[in-house]
Amino acid sequence: MNREFELVDKLEYAHSLDFDEWVYLLNNQSEELRNYAGNKADTLRKKYYGNSVYVRGLIEFTNYCKNDCYYCGIRHGNANATRYRLTKEDIMSCCKEGYELGFRTFVLQGGEDPYYTDERICDIVKSIKELYGDCAVTLSIGEKSYDSYKAYFDAGADRYLLRHETADDCHYRKLHPETMSLDNRKQCLFNLKEIGYQVGAGFMVGSPYQTKESLAKDMLFLNELKPHMVGIGPFITHHDTPFKDKENGTLEETLLLLSLVRLMLPDVLLPSTTALGTIHPLGREKGIKAGANVVMPNLSPGEVRENYLLYDNKICTGDESAQCKVCLQKRMESIGYKIETKRGDHISRQ
Ligand code: 5AD
Numbered sequence: 562m563n564r565e566f567e568l569v570d571k572l573e574y575a576h577s578l579d580f581d582e583w584v585y586l587l588n589n590q591s592e593e594l595r596n597y598a599g600n601k602a603d604t605l606r607k608k609y610y611g612n613s614v615y616v617r618g619l620i621e622f623t624n625y626c627k628n629d630c631y632y633c634g635i636r637h638g639n640a641n642a643t644r645y646r647l648t649k650e651d652i653m654s655c656c657k658e659g660y661e662l663g664f665r666t667f668v669l670q671g672g673e674d675p676y677y678t679d680e681r682i683c684d685i686v687k688s689i690k691e692l693y694g695d696c697a698v699t700l701s702i703g704e705k706s707y708d709s710y711k712a713y714f715d716a717g718a719d720r721y722l723l724r725h726e727t728a729d730d731c732h733y734r735k736l737h738p739e740t741m742s743l744d745n746r747k748q749c750l751f752n753l754k755e756i757g758y759q760v761g762a763g764f765m766v767g768s769p770y771q772t773k774e775s776l777a778k779d780m781l782f783l784n785e786l787k788p789h790m791v792g793i794g795p796f797i798t799h800h801d802t803p804f805k806d807k808e809n810g811t812l813e814e815t816l817l818l819l820s821l822v823r824l825m826l827p828d829v830l831l832p833s834t835t836a837l838g839t840i841h842p843l844g845r846e847k848g849i850k851a852g853a854n855v856v857m858p859n860l861s862p863g864e865v866r867e868n869y870l871l872y873d874n875k876i877c878t879g880d881e882s883a884q885c886k887v888c889l890q891k892r893m894e895s896i897g898y899k900i901e902t903k904r905g906d907h908i909s910r911q
């Protein structure tokens with residue numbers, strides 16, 4: 562058997578590889594290898610989660626951002642973005658609609674927008690938890706201080722998503738301006754874990770200047786952090802960013818990485834992302850079959866959806882929340898999986 566297949570076997574039983582092994586594996590991708598890893602990953606996710614797919618209602622509540630990440634369509638420097646903020650009332654009505662559709666997790670995602678002070682975030686989290694005590698609240702609002710994270714947690718937030726984006730210093734510098742640092746981002750993730758959140762890290766596949774070595778570092782970092790959730794999607798260009806002429810990440814490599822993450826962290830919560838559904842019409846279905854077990858339909862109000870554009874051609878911008886739910890339900894059923902509407906905590910927290 563070729564070495565790359567042996568490495569997948571090793572990952573399956575030892576749940577870790579060293580740097581050189583990762584680089585070798587990632588340099589020897591093929592359709593056979595993807596299928597091999599994909600089948601093992603699917604078997605493993607079924608062992609922990611059966612054929613259930615958890616749903617999270619995504620509320621994109623602000624596209625203002627003080628950061629200038631070179632890949633992102635809502636970066637501060639993009640003067641062409643039409644900016645919006647949802648009021649607390651808007652957010653509450655998204656939750657109401659989501660609750661009625663059966664969602665028991667709300668993900669509040671936004672740019673790093675100073676308008677939403679800690680006080681405002683805590684107030685919103687508390688109000689959601691008061692009305693919907695059986696729901697989990699996930700925040701995805703970027704890098705904050707330990708004390709801010711603690712305050713949101715004490716207000717009732719359960720989970721936090723903060724993709725590390727790349728665990729390679731050199732690569733990090735090519736994706737972000739000098740004002741941001743990988744060390745700080747990693748520190749944020751460790752802080753979130755220490756406070757008690759269920760934590761999600763992650764990265765884009767095929768982002769500009771990414772190498773197999775940087776992906777190897779991503780895998781090693783994930784194995785060190787041991788997050789509860791991992792968000793992985795292909796990089797997709799946005800026409801108003803410095804990376805407008807770069808290549809997109811591929812479906813194939815994203816699927817392989819989803820499978821490898823499943824084999825490394827067997828019980829991790831792993832979304833099949835909107836970005837994956839954007840680069841291929843059946844991307845999300847393929848992601849689930851490759852080992853993912855979460856989908857995140859959009860709950861944002863119709864009027865603002867087309868303004869939360871991190872990348873070009875994003876799907877679901879013209880659909881209503883109810884349509885997205887039915888659509889995803891059908892898509893999951895078409896491949897033999899079913900939408901599970903309970904909170905869907907990580908196994909260690911159930
Ligand atoms: N393509 C794909 N994903 C992107 N993100 C930001 N910009 C892009 C892009 N152009 C991802 C980042 C971020 C998450 C919310 O969206 O990884 O953490």
Ligand code: FES
Nearest residue numbers: 877880885888889
């Ligand atoms: Fe939104 Fe399919 S999930 S239309």
